[in-house]
Amino acid sequence: MNFEEHAAKPLLAEAGVEVPPARLATTPEEAEAAAREIGPCVVKAQVPTGKRGRAGGIRLAADAAEARRHAGAILGIEIGGHRVERVLIEAQVPIARELYAAILNDPASKGPLLLFSTLGGMDVEEAAERDPNAMRRHPIRISEGLQNGDAETVAAAIGPEAAPALAKALMALYRAYRDLEAELLEINPLVVTGDGRIVALDCKLVVDDAAGARRPGLFEKGTPDRLTSLEARAQAAGLKYIELGGAVGILANGAGLTMTTMDAVSHFGGAPANFLEIGGEAYTKAQTALEILLANPNIRSLVVNFCGAFARTDVMAEGVVKAWKLLEPSIPVFFTIHGTGEDEAVALVRRELGFEPYDRMDDAVAAAVQAAGTAA
C-alpha cells in the first residue's frame, strides 16, 4: 500500500521525525486559508508518484495570495497519469543542506537496509549512479535493530555539529519503518535547517500489503491502486485480476504459469486480455474468477491452463464447469490440464462440457489465438 506525502508525514512525526507544519487543500480557496495560517509555504501536488517537482507540481509561495494562484495552477493537472486533486500547503523551511535517507527490505541481505547520502535532492539517483560511494549502504540486523552507535557512524558524514541530531532522526526513521512494517521508507530530501534541526521535507512510504490484516486502521490512510470495475470486483473476491486489452482470455493457476500463458499467447501472435490466476488458496474460486473474466467484453477466446500443484485441478475444473453452465458463453474455450487431480478434472470437463483438453499448452494457446483472430 502506497502512502502519499500528506498521509505519511504524520506517521513519521509520531515516530519522532520532525516534519514541517502543513495542511491539505482541495481548492485554491482552501489553499489560501491554509497559507494564511502557515505563512510562507510550499504548494505540493499530492499524487502517488515521483518527479512532482519536474512536472511543475511543487511551487514556493511567499504569501496566501500566491498560494491560492499556485494551487489553482496545480490542481487538475496530470502527473505521471494521476490527476492532482489535493495539494499540501507546507511551511517553508530554511535549508542549509539536503540529505537522502531510506530504509527498505533488502533481498540480498534478507534484512533491513539503511541507505544514506549527503547528496539529497532531485538528482540523488543520478549522483548515486555517477559515484556509487555517494550512497552509503548499511545492512541492519533485524533482531537487534538499528544501533545508536551505527546511526552515529552514518551521521558522522555530515560533520560533528549536526551529526547528533541526524543520528537521532535516523533512529526515529528506523522506528517508523518497523512500527509501520514498511517495505520502503524514503526521505528525500532530509534537510539540515539553518538552526541545525533535521527535518523531513518529503516522504515516500510503501507498507507491506501482507501486513494489512493486522493493521486495518493504518491501511485506511493509504492510497489503493487504481482499479477498473472488474479489477475491483476481483479484489473484493480475493482474486488478482489485471485487464490487459487483448482478445485472448486466460485462466490459469499460479502467477508463474499465468505469466507463462500470457507469454505463449504473445508468442503465437495473440494479445492477452487479462492476467487472472487462481493458484494458492484461491483455487476454490474458479467459478467467480471465470465470471469476472467473461464479463470483459473484449474477450473472443479463452485458454484454461491448469498445472495443479497445491491448486487441485479437479476443484478448479468444478468451478469452471459451474460458471460455464451458468453463463453459457458463446466464445470458444481451449483447456489444458495437468498435475494434482488431473484425471478427475479431465473427466469432468469431458463429461459436463463435452470439451477435449489439449495435452500440450502450446497447442491449446495456438488454437485460442487463432480462434480469437477469426472470431467475428
Place this chain on the structure above:
Amino acid sequence: MIVRRGHRVLVQGITGKQGTFWTAAMQSYGTTIVGGVNPTKAGTDHLGVPVFASARAAAEAAPFDVTVMFIPPLAAKAAAIDACEAGAGMVVCLTEHIPAHDVMEMHAAARANGTRIVGPNTAGLVTPGEAFVGIMPAFNRRVFQPGRIGVISRSGSLGTLVALILTQAGEGQSVFFGVGGDPMIGTTIRDALEILDADKRTEAVVICGEIGGTAEEDAAGYARGMSKPVAAFIAGRASPPGKKMGHAGAIVSGDGGSYASKRQALETAGVAVADLPSQLPGLLLSRIAQPGKRQAGN
C-alpha cells in the same frame, strides 16, 4: 540439500485440511514422516504419526532432518523460529503472504541456528520416484519421472509445467527444487544451482525464472562456471512493467529485474534461454549430447 527417502520429515500444521491431504500424499509416495506439530493436539496421533506441541518437543522424541510448514501467514514466523531453534537442518516454508518483516526475522533465526530455509512461498522439493516434501504433484507420473534433469523454479505451477514437458520429451528429473516466489527467500536460485551442480544424479539443469528481483542475474554468475549444461525459461516477457503479477517478487520497476536484463545475463553466462517452456528439452538435449561444444562466456 536435496530431500531423499531416508530424510526424516516433520510436518508443522499436520492436522489441518491441507496438512492432512499433503501429508497423506507424501507418505504414500515414500517420504519418511516422523511426526507432526499442533499445540492443541499434542499427545495424539494423526496419519499414524505422533503430534507434538512444538518442533522443539518433536526434536526430543522424533528427531527430524527437515520440517515442512502448513501454517497460515501470521503464524508462520513463530513456527519457523521454533523449527530453527529445534535444530532443523532445513525448513520448507510453503506459506504465501507472510509479512516481510516476519520473513526477515525468520531468516535471522535461520542464520543464528545454522538452518537452511527453503521459501517462503515455495512448492517444495521432489526427488521423483523417491520422496517429496511440499505441495507438488510428485505422484502424477505424467508429470514427474525419475531421471537426470534438475529443475529449479520460483513457481510451483510453472515448475509443474516444465516437469511435464520434460517427461513428455522422455526426460525424467533428478530433482525438483522450488525456491519460492517471495522477494526474500532463504535459498536462492544461485544456491539451488550450487546444490544441483554438486548432485551426482543431475546431469543438466533447467531454471524456471520470473521477472522481478535479480535472482536470475545473480544465478548467471554461478552458471558461467558450471560444466553441466543449463537452460532457462523466464516467465513474464509479455507482462506490462510496474504491475504486480501475484508473486510479490514479480514486479518490475525501471530496468532492474526486467525480462531483457535476465535473458541477457543468462545468455552471456552461456545459459540457453527458451522463448517457450516447450523448447527446453531440445535446448538441453543438444547440450548434453555435445558437452564439448558448450561455450562458457560469450
